[in-house]
Amino acid sequence: MNKIPSFPYATSRDLVLALIIIAAFISAAIFLEKWLVPAAGTALILLGGVIVTTLLTKPIIGYAVAVMGAFAFNILFTAPRYSLHMQEVDEIATLVVFLIIALGSVNLVSRIQQQNSALADAQLRAQLLLSLSHDIKTPLTSVLGNLTTFQSYQQRLTQHEREELINGAIAETERLQHYIQNLLQATRLEYGAIALQTKPTDLVELCRDVIVRFDQQERFELKYSVESVMIDAQRPLLEQALFNLFDNALRYSPAGSIVQIETLVTSSQQYLKIKNENSEKDYQVIKQSFQPFANQSSNDTKLAGTGLGLAVAASIIKAHGASLEVTRSHRSTEFTIRFETTFID
Amino acid sequence: MESPIILFVDDEVRIRSFVRISMQAEGFEFYEASSAEGGWELFKAFPVQLIILDLGLPDHDGIWLLNRIREESSVPILVLSARLAPRSPNCS
16 A cells, blocks of 8 residues: 655646635635725635645645735735735734634644545555455365365265365465465555566467466467567566456356457557456456455455456556556457557567 | 255355365255355255355345245345345344
8 A cells, every 4th residue: 555645745736726726816805805804804815725725735835825825915915015014913913813824724634634544544454454354264264164174074075075175175275375476466566566577478378378277278269360479578477467367257257158368469569358258247346346455345246356366467467568458348348458569570 | 864955055166065065974965056046946946944145146146045035935044254244134
């Protein structure tokens, strides 16, 4: 999770916005001056400008605008006009009160914003914990269940049942390992701790290597127009991204249905398409799942955990300068990876 | 004496696997389904005496199946779920 600094740096957008807001409020004060209590009324309008600026930009800009408002009040609305001199005691008192309230308001708004940030951060952490506890719990329950069943009943079980329990425990342990790998990768990507070291890589060969890692290899159909599609990639990382996408396609499509993997080449781009049948409901969940831990709620459907794998895949693909998009047509979901700067053998 | 019949509805194949093996080892007659519709079909087909139900199913929510069964039967239903929601009044 990214830490939100207490006083983020102001951007040029913030400065421009602040100038527009304070100019608008000064104009309003000038326009309304003849209908207002001379000093206090204009001070209140300027105070409004300070608060609005702080809410829409950054606290540091709010402080600057508070000081700017005090100068504007002095120069434009107190006697003698258009000068820094002040004669009237009530106007001096109004200016002092304005400055105190304006700075206090900025401080208050800043504290509320910090509290909101801390709350959002805490909610994200809670969501992460919920995600972790659920996605680790299911395979762990399976491993424990398979092994304790084996231990308790082994004398009464057939050889086939014993093998089923042990193979189940191994498969679930591998699933857990894969999940933890994704979790580590997601953390590294989140903190920008990965520096890519790319090499020319054959995309078709990489797809084949990923496919053979699956038990249900027969469900994949690999199509390609040229034997070799070369891209620049850090192979183990891209392999993990493809594994996550292929795994997603396999798991969230009807049993026995075919997952189509296709490489396409144009003069300037290489594409990899992954297409599988699934329901509109699954598609909607997948579409929303590109943020790590995004799909957590009170839901415990089989789609829980999809977010992490897809988010990691999306981050790895993005790190390669490629794009990933998901579309839907004819009851199928299609992922398209577009590699921009590559070369073809 | 006939074996008690248990219906287990869960979409996790490995969880179904060890529950089936242990229940059968204990002498229960065991039926399993990976979806709510599949669970409903088995419930209609056999005189089930206990249902173990997961709430996160691929086709319908487990609560859908629970309510549908409750319209016809008061068979005990044991809900297995990671869900953090209040208990349904139909759970027993």
